[in-house]
Amino acid sequence: MAYELYYWDGLQGRGEFVRLALEDAAAEYVDVARESKKSGYGMDAMMKVLNSKSEPHIPFAPPFLKDGKLIVPHVANILLYLGPKLHLAPKDEGLRYVAHGLQLTIADFITEVHDTHHPLATDLYYEDQKDAAKIRTQSFLDKRVPKFMSYFERVLKQNPQGDTHMIGDKATYVDLSVFQIVDGLHYAFPRAMNKFGKLYPRVAALHDAVLQRPNIAAYVDSERRIPFNESGIFRHYPELDQDA
Amino acid sequence: MAYELYYWDGLQGRGEFVRLALEDAAAEYVDVARESKKSGYGMDAMMKVLNSKSEPHIPFAPPFLKDGKLIVPHVANILLYLGPKLHLAPKDEGLRYVAHGLQLTIADFITEVHDTHHPLATDLYYEDQKDAAKIRTQSFLDKRVPKFMSYFERVLKQNPQGDTHMIGDKATYVDLSVFQIVDGLHYAFPRAMNKFGKLYPRVAALHDAVLQRPNIAAYVDSERRIPFNESGIFRHYPELDQDA
Structure with a gap:
């Protein structure tokens, strides 16, 4: 079924x-x-x-x-x-908790992305919390993105089975989720992400590698993939973006 | 070990x-x-x-x-x-995902509690984001607490095995976590929580029942239980509290 x-x-x-x-x-x-x-x-x-x-x-x-x-x-x-x-998790049961822990860190990051445009209240329009959104986004781009991304870079670097996967030597759902947050960050904050590949080479390479996976490439090109837009979590509001 | x-x-x-x-x-x-x-x-x-x-x-x-x-x-x-x-999870494997889902909703709630005093930036002092904290807290108390707590009340009410546990007919870690968030809310917002027991009788009863568990009662009275304080997630800032 x-x-x-x-x-x-x-x-x-x-x-x-x-x-x-x-x-x-x-x-x-x-x-x-x-x-x-x-x-x-x-x-x-x-x-x-x-x-x-x-x-x-x-x-x-x-x-x-x-x-x-x-x-x-x-x-x-x-x-x-x-x-x-889906054969997208580590085989070892202990490592499944590690993979899940990485995914929960990604979940926390996503909440912080959401709060860049809604820092005061979910039920208020973005337009009614723009000033607060600017302050929150600046802190997000200056402090939080580097904290999370340098952590993910370290996880890749310290993976004893190689720096091309977040865990183990095969693709897992964690790799796919890292692709999505990197993709979203580039959509929302193109100026701030300008040096992303230089600062976080392994994370950037993982994003690109996931995009090469045949089923992901086909999906991203299909109509099933809804384009990023300003109803989603990653929103492109030019006034919130800033130079890297 | x-x-x-x-x-x-x-x-x-x-x-x-x-x-x-x-x-x-x-x-x-x-x-x-x-x-x-x-x-x-x-x-x-x-x-x-x-x-x-x-x-x-x-x-x-x-x-x-x-x-x-x-x-x-x-x-x-x-x-x-x-x-x-620890024998604090459902025996059925499927229900363990349900229990975990409830715990993840509690985790989201905790993040929102934290953001009442830190809506703009984690690395700024509360004192430097007090006005934003007032707006965020008002929305939290007026909209988010009712949304989460009426959900938990519904979960208890719709539990086919009785309304005294969040899942199944035995205590799980989810029950213990519900105790903690109710306890924390009363510490942080005593005025706003004034009618809590009337509004969410099952959730309030679950809090009280957990506190009757011998090991929890002993723990809460021990020195191992650090009192709530303004370094934690639940902070009592009287200026953020409001009448129910």
């Missing part, structure tokens, strides 16, 4: 990290909210799960995955669950 | 969610940074892992757990790992 991915339509957002893993593995999946109501899917199907008054394991928010009756919420949790099934 | 918990000394912070599970299970553990340098532990031992140039699986930040050679970072990941060993 196909996996069912539940996530908002119209943006890459957090759902994209799951899509990349499913696409890389050529897994059968339904992107539920993007399907028609006629087919039994669509936004209504997603809201039905979220608002259910009887489902015992209701998720707090999208994305969540349905595999048969099991509902698995949160990106990192979904990838923890799917990783072994 | 005793588990080694690595976390900053002097605050409950994120480490506390792990301590509660270890304490409830009466597990043998070393709170590394709080031990003396003479014993081979202390802050130096923690910094040594964080700054290691050879360790293949360096954590991004505390807390992390060492079990023999394995390093498991991130609260939710540590609890995922420890849960079955």
